[in-house]
Amino acid sequence: MISTSHTAIHRKLVFRISLVGFLIALTAGFAVWQFEKEKIDQWILIKAESGFKRLNNSIRHLLNDPGNLNRLEMEKHAATILAQRDFMVTGRYVWIGIYDLKGTTVAQVPDISYEHIEQVETITGSIQPDADRRGNMGISVIKLNQIPHVQIVAPLSNERGELAAYGETIFAIAPKAIAAVETRALRLAAAAMVIVLLTTALLYPVINSLLSRVSRLSAKLFDANLAVLTVLGSAIAKRDSDTDAHNYRVTIISVKLAEELCLAADTIQRLIKGAFLHDVGKIGIEDGILHKPGRLTNEEFAVMQGHVPLGLDIVNKAEWIKEGMDIVAYHHEKYDGRGYNRGLAGKQIPEIARIFAIADVFDALTSHRPYKEPFSFEKTMDILQDGRGGHFDPDYIDAFASISRTLYDTYAGREDEALKSELDAIIKKYFYA
Ligand SMILES: [Fe+2]
Incomplete structure (x- = not known):
């Protein structure tokens, strides 16, 4: 039975395809954005982690006597790492702390040139004595003035591979790096949305042509049904x-x-x-x-x-x-x-x-x-x-x-x-x- 005209079906089709296309595009864009953001987080953590290992490597030889750690030497090496600002485009180390196995501070070196160093110092130095001895890293990301700071607290080992001290580093992510990766993620999300919308637009004529064929067929079927009605009605009228x-x-x-x-x-x-x-x-x-x-x-x-x-x-x-x-x-x-x-x-x-x-x-x-x-x-x-x-x-x-x-x-x-x-x-x- 044809109770809806082809125009009405066509209008419904346009509306539904547009809506579905838009929703899929939005979902695809959001999924790509989330995926890229996760990749960014992983990337930052890997960088921060490798930086911590770098600190451990540079002071490993100073940790061979855990009971007698050399503060001045530690500070010198920490200051050297802090000075290496351009070794990573993703950001820089702005604070390094070294603690003995009881959690007592051996050295704390801030990068005083860093503009948010005062806020950084509010989150540092809270090493617990007997901190994780299994060698795991404690990593957290803390936002200070809207800038993510990666804080790593982890054991340091000496040349014999023994646990000898604890290190704490604060890595400030460069706003430019964040903006760059965010822009990339946004572009990818936008590209995904455009692809979905284009695909939908390309599919539309195909669906519309199929719909027109179905409409023509169902119109013929309806006409045939109507003919049965009138022929039967007419047949009995002729007799009667x-x-x-x-x-x-x-x-x-x-x-x-x-x-x-x-x-x-x-x-x-x-x-x-x-x-x-x-x-x-x-x-x-x-x-x-x-x-x-x-x-x-x-x-x-x-x-x-x-x-x-x-x-x-x-x-x-x-x-x-x-x-x-x-x-x-x-x-x-x-x-x-x-x-x-x-x-x-x-x-x-x-x-x-x-x-x-x-x-x-x-x-x-x-x-x-x-x-x-x-x-x-x-x-x-x-x-x-x-x-x-x-x-x-x-x-x-x-x-x-x-x-x-x-x-x-x-x-x-x-x-x-x-x-x-x-x-x-x-x-x-x-x-x-
Ligand atoms: Fe009758």
Whole structure:
């Protein structure tokens, strides 16, 4: 069933593809950014760690007698490392401390030229006696004035490989280095986003072309379904009264009443299918009874009633027309329960069948039949009012009364081509809109 136009599907497609593309691009960009940031952190730690090993190597020979560490020599070597500012573009050492195995300070050398050295000194010198003897490094990154500082506290070993002292270094990351790697990460994230968006844009014409093909196919399928509906409706009309006009009129009149009752569009779709096919079961009724000019005997009437189950058999064979089964099955039920085929009463009768019953009787009364002339508007409405609460739903009769004059003036007894055009407009409104 086509209830959404191609334009609406196209608009939905553009919106969804754009949204999904944007979300994937955002996710990809964020993932790349996180990955790069992690790489930066790892890189900084590796650099800081290698710097600490460098300190250990340069003073290893001074640690051979852990009980008698030479403060001046230590300070000299530490100062040399602090002076090597350009050996790493990532930053520089700004503070070095050396402690004996009891945690007592042997040497503490700050780089007094460093502008944030005072803040650095607030986080240093807190070595615990008996600190980690397993040789592990304690590494932490502390932000001072928005600049990350890598603090390493770790054991120092002598030339015999023995644990001989503890070292503490503070490595200040160069803001320029951070900016450079951040820019790189941002560029990579942006590149990832552009790639995803471009891929999405490239995929769009392919998806759109496939969608157009599917839309064309489903339009053809819908047209075929509609053709089945009209052919079946027309087939029974030809057997019953030689004209399609009754089907057209009852369908239009039923829809007008349904609109007056503000029924939902999908309910009106079912109503149209059912109204068109309401008497389709008459195909299976023998001519002698179907075309009998006089009154039917009880036996004949019982056979005639069989058009309801016969109609159900027919419409149940195809999913699309099956949606009209409520009218096919219940269009001869009466509000007071005296109808057939099931003897349902009141609201047990589906609403579209209750609507259709009014339209069907209204059309029969206002049309020419071999056994009668069309009734006047007044006589027709008197008969319908008599059936209020008996044959018909009283609320629906009231709603019908408010539009019946216009319906009578517009449709009563009409058989012209314009009737078909009007029905086509209704089908377009409810199935193609
Ligand atoms: Fe019928």
